[in-house]
Amino acid sequence: xxxxxxxxxxxxxxxxxxxxxxxxxxxxxxxxxxxxxxxxxxxxxxxxxxxxxxxxxxxxxxxxxxxxxxxxxxxxxxxxxxxxx
Amino acid sequence: xxxxxxxxxxxxxxxxxxxxxxxxxxxxxxxxxxxxxxxxxxxxxxxxxxxxxxxxxxxxxxxxxxxxxxxxxxxxxxxxxxxxxxxxxxxxxxxxxxxxxxxxxxxxxxxxxxxxxxxxxxxxxxxxxxxxxxxxxxxxxxxxxxxxxxxxxxxxxxxxxxxx
Numbered sequence: 001x002x003x004x005x006x007x008x009x010x011x012x013x014x015x016x017x018x019x020x021x022x023x024x025x026x027x028x029x030x031x032x033x034x035x036x037x038x039x040x041x042x043x044x045x046x047x048x049x050x051x052x053x054x055x056x057x058x059x060x061x062x063x064x065x066x067x068x069x070x071x072x073x074x075x076x077x078x079x080x081x082x083x084x085x
Numbered sequence: 086x087x088x089x090x091x092x093x094x095x096x097x098x099x100x101x102x103x104x105x106x107x108x109x110x111x112x113x114x115x116x117x118x119x120x121x122x123x124x125x126x127x128x129x130x131x132x133x134x135x136x137x138x139x140x141x142x143x144x145x146x147x148x149x150x151x152x153x154x155x156x157x158x159x160x161x162x163x164x165x166x167x168x169x170x171x172x173x174x175x176x177x178x179x180x181x182x183x184x185x186x187x188x189x190x191x192x193x194x195x196x197x198x199x200x201x202x203x204x205x206x207x208x209x210x211x212x213x214x215x216x217x218x219x220x221x222x223x224x225x226x227x228x229x230x231x232x233x234x235x236x237x238x239x240x241x242x243x244x245x246x247x248x249x
Contacts, residue, residue: 010124013124014123014124017123017124017236017237018237020153020154020155020236020237021120021123021153021154021237021238022153023154024113024153024154024195024196025154026154026155026156026195027154027155027236028156028157029156029157030155030157030236031157031158031234031235031236032123032158032233032234032235032236033234034236035236
């Protein structure tokens with residue numbers, strides 16, 4: 001997978017700001033540009049480390065799951081880690 | 086009427102939302118508020134009658150607002166007036182005067198009100214509305230302005246119009 005487009009990164013940024021607003025969650029010392037920079041950095045990191053993630057998967061998954069399926073596995077683990085944190 | 090005296094007050098429940106890109110009615114601890122998005126320009130519209138004791142000195146629109154979640158950053162507010170005089174402006178189309186703007190820094194506590202004043206001089210900036218005439222006030226968060234840096238919604242709590 002390539003990095004997200006500028007528009008897609010902005011969609012993620014807007015979703016995060018909506019989540020903050022709806023739940024009255026303060027992200028201390030963050031302006032709009034800081035939220036966007038965090039999204040950019042996260043997307044870039046995921047792209048830079050895509051090969052390492054793929055290599056960390058067990059052989060059956062690495063050889064048979066699609067890129068989308070692997071991304072879903074990543075999403076679900078991240079989601080649960082956030083829920084139990 | 087003396088300078089600084091209150092002419093009219095609007096609360097979120099008086100909002101007449103435009104057909105699109107409108108601020109959303111919400112509550113915060115039972116306080117009605119209008120949510121203005123951080124990414125898209127949104128507006129609220131209020132209809133009033135300029136009191137007959139208005140002395141002609143221009144008006145100052147005081148926006149009382151809070152951040153939904155942020156404790157830092159700036160919001161760019163625009164205010165516009167539309168005159169609806171006797172046998173004059175056709176309501177079938179909007180005819181707001183050009184916007185006056187203010188850039189305001191949010192309060193350091195989310196939920197604490199910030200008072201932001203925008204002055205409109207008598208005449209064109211007020212669309213020439215006179216004492217006793219009907220008018221509309223349009224309040225917009227200019228969210229896509231580069232100077233609007235605050236994350237999350239801005240919540241409008243009340244609007245006071247006073248004589249400048």
